[in-house]
Amino acid sequence: MDADCLIKLTKSGLKEAVCSALSIAIPRVVETEIVTAGAGRPDAELVRENIELNRIAVWDDGAGVDTHRRGEDAVLAMFRHGGYAAVASDDARFIRRLRVLSVPFAVPAVIIVLLHRDGVLTDDAARAALEELRQHISPDQYATGVLMLTGGGEE
Numbered sequence: 001m002d003a004d005c006l007i008k009l010t011k012s013g014l015k016e017a018v019c020s021a022l023s024i025a026i027p028r029v030v031e032t033e034i035v036t037a038g039a040g041r042p043d044a045e046l047v048r049e050n051i052e053l054n055r056i057a058v059w060d061d062g063a064g065v066d067t068h069r070r071g072e073d074a075v076l077a078m079f080r081h082g083g084y085a086a087v088a089s090d091d092a093r094f095i096r097r098l099r100v101l102s103v104p105f106a107v108p109a110v111i112i113v114l115l116h117r118d119g120v121l122t123d124d125a126a127r128a129a130l131e132e133l134r135q136h137i138s139p140d141q142y143a144t145g146v147l148m149l150t151g152g153g154e155e
Contacts, residue, residue, distance in 0.1 A: 001026050001088040002075045003033045006056075008090055008108050010043045012133040018111060019050055021120040025057040025084065027074035072097070079103060090137060108133055109145030116149060123149075 001024055009015045038044030050056040059078045072094040079087050086104040089095055098105045109130060116126035130145045
């Protein structure tokens with residue numbers, strides 16, 4: 001998961017449900033982007049706590065934190081290393097890159113739909129979660145999430 005996606009899920013109050021239902025991993029540079037650079041911010045503290053409780057795994061490629069390496073590059077390297085079903089991101093430029101590279105990905109609204117389909121979220125809880133996320137995502141992503149929750153989207 002990249003920083004953008006994790007921050008949006010945290011701000012919308014969905015991070016705990018996601019961490020409980022899915023295995024979440026972030027590269028060390030994303031941890032630095034969120035926790036170190038955001039020290040003292042409520043979102044950063046929540047992510048730090050989840051890392052300390054092993055609810056979010058931190059992937060270290062052995063190179064240490066390269067402050068010049070972008071989080072998206074580290075997320076892609078982590079995915080290519082293996083053991084992950086998809087990349088989670090909400091960064092439009094990064095998503096275009098993932099599409100070109102044929103890398104499976106999920107945006108925050110789709111994560112809600114997956115939690116709903118897996119029975120983690122009820123119909124009402126999924127709709128409420130999507131509404132909470134609405135202010136943090138694009139109108140297109142929101143509309144797609146609504147369509148998928150109401151059975152109008154393809155699996």
